[in-house]
Amino acid sequence: MILKRIRMLHLHLFRTFLYRQQNTMDLKMLLNDVNKPLQTLTSFYTTYVLPYVKRRSPQTFIAAAIAAFFSYQVYSFVRVPKSLRHIPAVPFWAYMRSALSEEGIDLRTRNVILPVLKNSPNGIYLRPNRFGWCVSVAGPSAMKTLLLRKDDFEKHQGIVLQPESLFSKFIGTQNIVALNGSVWKKHRMIANPAFHRSMPVKLFGRLCEKMMTQFEKEGDGINNVNVPMFLQRFTLDVIGLAAFGYDFEALDDPNNAKVGTYNAIMDGFRNPVFFFFPILEKRFLWALPKRRAVHKKMDDMNQIFYSIIENKRQTLANMKESAEDAEKDLLTLMLEANADSKDAGDRLSDSELRDDLAIFFLAGHDTTSNALSFALYHLAVNPKIQEKARKEVIEVLGDGDDIVYPNASQCSDMKYIYMVMKETLRLEPPAQNTTLRLNKEDFELAGTFIPKGSSVSADIYVMHHNPSIWKDPEAFIPERFAPGGESESKAGNGLFWVPFGNGARQCIGMNFSLAEQKVLLSMMLRKFTWTLADNSINKDGIVLGGGTGIISPKDLHLKFSKRF
Structure with missing residues (x-):
């Protein structure tokens, strides 16, 4: 219940920010700012969000709204679901830093993914996706099963269900x-x-x-x-x-x-x-x-x-x-x-x-x-x-x-x-x-x-x-x-x-x-x-x-x- 109320507050703050700043906002820059290593979501709120909201000056109010909104958005990405924690996962922040930058897939593979695959005997690992954590298949045997058994692994409807994109x-x-x-x-x-x-x-x-x-x-x-x-x-x-x-x-x-x-x-x-x-x-x-x-x-x-x-x-x-x-x-x-x-x-x-x-x-x-x-x-x-x-x-x-x-x-x-x-x-x-x-x-x-x-x-x-x-x-x-x-x-x-x-x-x-x-x-x-x-x-x-x-x-x- 508390988390739900925090989320509603953050969405309200972010909407307020957008009304005030719609002609000057640089989303990419803001995301780059948010995409810094965070120890935990709690420390992020304590260190950055709550002091700003308390002071209520216009600049800090905006910063708090942005930080709160995007920190909530990445919350579901950062934590691997309990049902998938037995699968090796790439470090979230290292992967996202690479994906949101000008870095190519070659560097992301070499520096972030292959070290994780060393702990996966069958080439299966976890990486972030727009819908949360994705089971990625990079092993020949698992690849054959995934691609040939179409009735067991049907196409995901997530993109179709986002017609506004x-x-x-x-x-x-x-x-x-x-x-x-x-x-x-x-x-x-x-x-x-x-x-x-x-x-x-x-x-x-x-x-x-x-x-x-x-x-x-x-x-x-x-x-x-x-x-x-x-x-x-x-x-x-x-x-x-x-x-x-x-x-x-x-x-x-x-x-x-x-x-x-x-x-x-x-x-x-x-x-x-x-x-x-x-x-x-x-x-x-x-x-x-x-x-x-x-x-x-x-x-x-x-x-x-x-x-x-x-x-x-x-x-x-x-x-x-x-x-x-x-x-x-x-x-x-x-x-x-x-x-x-x-x-x-x-x-x-x-x-x-x-x-x-x-x-x-x-x-x-x-x-x-x-x-x-x-x-x-x-x-x-x-x-x-x-x-x-x-x-x-x-x-x-x-x-x-x-x-x-x-x-x-x-x-x-x-x-x-x-x-x-x-x-x-x-x-x-x-x-x-x-x-x-x-x-x-x-x-x-x-x-x-x-x-x-x-x-x-x-x-x-x-x-x-x-x-x-x-x-x-x-x-x-x-x-x-x-x-x-x-x-x-x-x-x-x-x-x-x-x-x-x-x-x-x-x-x-x-x-x-x-x-x-x-x-x-x-x-x-x-x-x-x-x-x-x-x-x-x-x-x-x-x-x-x-x-x-x-x-x-x-x-x-x-x-x-x-x-x-």
Whole structure:
């Protein structure tokens, strides 16, 4: 009862503070102030909150309100629930300090997580999440059980139940990633044929050619190419055209309004403050003008989604598409599959189509662009591997100064390129971990008891970098994935490589992304050689951007040279 009254008082104080300070508050700075090591919550109240409230001066009143509010918010995070205390847990403050800073997942793994995993024989540990403490799985045997037994670990509905968040507004509440049971199966039945029929390698090639031409026109030309920036534009145009038949024109003009709207939304997703403190968007969005502006852009983006669906449906009704299936966009193929469903109950509504396409859009843009950026980096710093990959491309596509678009059959012949891609995805899987699963019943996972109702996640990055699992895990060795190599020798002992997940809930766009990567890498290897740009911050190893979720390189510039 006392704690409940304290909470009500603190919320009242915080609302008062927001009314007075809504135009000057810097939330990130405030969170950084709060994110200092605290001995206990009691000492925090005694030392900081109560003296300020007692004096009642305006400045100290504000400070007390802020401290009280945020200390209460982290209270549920700091203490590991009794039912989970048998599982090794990362130090809360060390983890949060890393997650809320500019520190990359590589440093967080090395300094905070791996020391804890030494005490976990099966790779299971606890880390903070926006919903409290999460059971993280970073061991091959436990990973296999988690990903293959979808009915025991269904998708967590926490994000769906927060429709006021920016992320939820983008992906919607009826998307194929978040759904479970028969409703998920209905979505999968419509989406599966679309992804099996769509493989627009001609589109990939045409946009890659345009991107390579832009290298020479912008900035310092090919001597200093901002690789992530160009690849973000390339993959945005790819997914816009391949998913919707919508041209963002990002390669032509990166500053146009369509690109600006989309980029503002993506930047909003990456803010760890709103990830770990979702109550800010739920209760206090009115006091955050910059965040409200991003939500307005999301409303604009939503209108674009629905208008595209309506226009596409009218186009299909009026004329028969002449394009071959492989080059049709996903929306066209999904609308065709929807129309072919004999039972109206098996068809998707416009809102369901919109939510699925938003997920495909999100998964197909940042993840693929970052995977390609990392692959180009590893080829830049490993010239012998780059030359070996180029030799294979020339054997498959021929050599010369002409532009050749690889077809699907030729992409399948690029075995060594595929090894390069797989090793890149091991070292830098686009997603740090999977979306949360929910443990439906008490369960023993690889010998560890997981109580009913626990949040569970596959920790992809940590498992891929665990020295107890991979030999010399920080080294770039594509031959790990050669026949008879390290990866093959692990077969049958669990799941060791899961950048796209696995099982029935494996990423539906995996083959789409892999084909896109093969087309771009092969075309660039045929036209250019490249190295790190002069004075690169990445000369001693790739520097990762901070935050949570998607992994990205920081300030990656490469120096290209034409082969002809």
